[in-house]
Amino acid sequence: MTPDYPHWIVRRAPWFLLALHLPIVVLGPVTILVDGSGDGPVAVAVLAGALLAVLHLRHVLAAARDVRPVGWPLTLSAQALVAEVPVFWLGEGWSAPTITVGAAAMLLLPGGWGRTAGFAVGFAACLFNQGVFGREMVTADKVLGFAYTAGISAVFILALYGTVRLVRLLNELxxxxxxxxxxxxxxERVRVSRDLHDLLGQSLSAISLKGDLAVRLLPIDAAAAHAEIAGVAQTARAALHDMYAITRDEHAVVLGDEVTAAAALLAAAGVDTEVVGTATPHPVLAWAVREGTTNLLRHSDATRCTITLGRGSVEMTNDGIRSPRSADGSGIAGLRARAAAVGGTVSVVVRADEFVLRVTVPATEGDT
Incomplete structure (x- = not known):
């Protein structure tokens, strides 16, 4: 499973920020250069613009990573000074840098303070410029111009803030x-591991059992030994088919088939097997019979096994427990995971001479 968009979009997101923020950062110096207000103001504009770019981009790139740069209160204050103090030398042409301060404040200040300060910056800057340069009589046109400038500043501040948030969301996505x-x-790795254990465990146990039986029968009954060897080949082919089905997640187990196969396999191993009752077909119950059979063949010396089927439940009891640790193996753990996925339960009871595995599933699940 891979993301359905090009990775270069994430890798080049910082360049996207630079492309959107740099024009606003350099707008002030460019305006002064175009006005040609003299060598002194131009030098001040270039120096202030370079410092402003360093401070603002430091704040923006850090905010895009959802962090605050070290010492951000000091650098944010420095950015505000660089954006406002040069107005006394550069005039009204140095007004665009105020927008960067508003955006940086929205990104760095915590909680609602950031948003409040960000929008207030544009309004405060207009008041500041009006106080410095607007000493003439207040008219309706002046008021409209002030409102327009404050509104445009707020829009640009929000746009710059939004671009950083967009990149941050892209990174989070x-x-x-x-x-x-x-x-x-x-x-998928857990599923394959669990299915390999549950499916192939019984098949390999059956192959081992039939192979040992064939070796014992060969000196006394060649025909019976040949039949067991043929059974080994058939079981091996079935195991190979199961392995291919696991990789495609297409294997399905049927309770009736598993009970029949378990009874035959246990009988071949010399275990007296009794099947009692009927159960509602359910895949988890089928897996329970398979795992219980595999567990018995690998971890017990049982001579008797009872498979009790009920509505939404399976219980397997045998009398040959070797070690209580067999109740905590990977097979039981996988069975618990299967049962939990459908709201079922798995219980294991280990006594001195008895091992009981009981699996239940909800009645509504079992009825499907």
């Missing part, structure tokens, strides 16, 4: 997608 992809890989 990319990270989430990668985590989901990794999670899907892990789930």
């Amino acid at each position: 990319h990270q989430t997608r990668m985590e989901l992809a990794q999670s899907a890989v892990e789930r």
